[in-house]
Amino acid sequence: MSVLTYIESSNGKIKKNGFELASYSCELAKSLNTDVVALTINAEDVNELSSYGIKKIIKVNNESLNKFSASSFADIISKVADNTSSSHIVLC
Numbered sequence: 001m002s003v004l005t006y007i008e009s010s011n012g013k014i015k016k017n018g019f020e021l022a023s024y025s026c027e028l029a030k031s032l033n034t035d036v037v038a039l040t041i042n043a044e045d046v047n048e049l050s051s052y053g054i055k056k057i058i059k060v061n062n063e064s065l066n067k068f069s070a071s072s073f074a075d076i077i078s079k080v081a082d083n084t085s086s087s088h089i090v091l092c
Contacts, residue, residue, distance in 0.1 A: 001087040002034050002035045002037050003028055003029040003032065003085035004037050004038075004040070004072075004077070004088070004090070005022065005025035005036060005037070005038050005054075005088045005090075005091075006040075006041075006077055007022060007038050007046075008092065009041065009042060009043035012043060012045075013043070013044070013045075014040070014043050014046065017033055019048070019052055021090060022049050022051060024040070024073060026053035033072050034071075034087070035055065036085045037057075037080070038054045038058070039057075039060070039077065040044055040059050041061075041065050041073065042061055056064050058084075060076055
């Protein structure tokens, strides 16, 4: 079991609230005695997330996702949650 957190980006850059979400997700995972898995879509530089406690990052890169589509994003998040056996999903 893990905590899956979706880290939002814009123009390839992680949004400021993404780093806040990373910190929160790490604290949640710690309280649940589990790990955090971060999911990014079309984010270019995700290395800074590790300084917030994120150890595993799944990057999905697909130009068709540059324009937000709720159903496409929900499908990706759902599949990643299943594949990582996530017990909690954190979104902002």
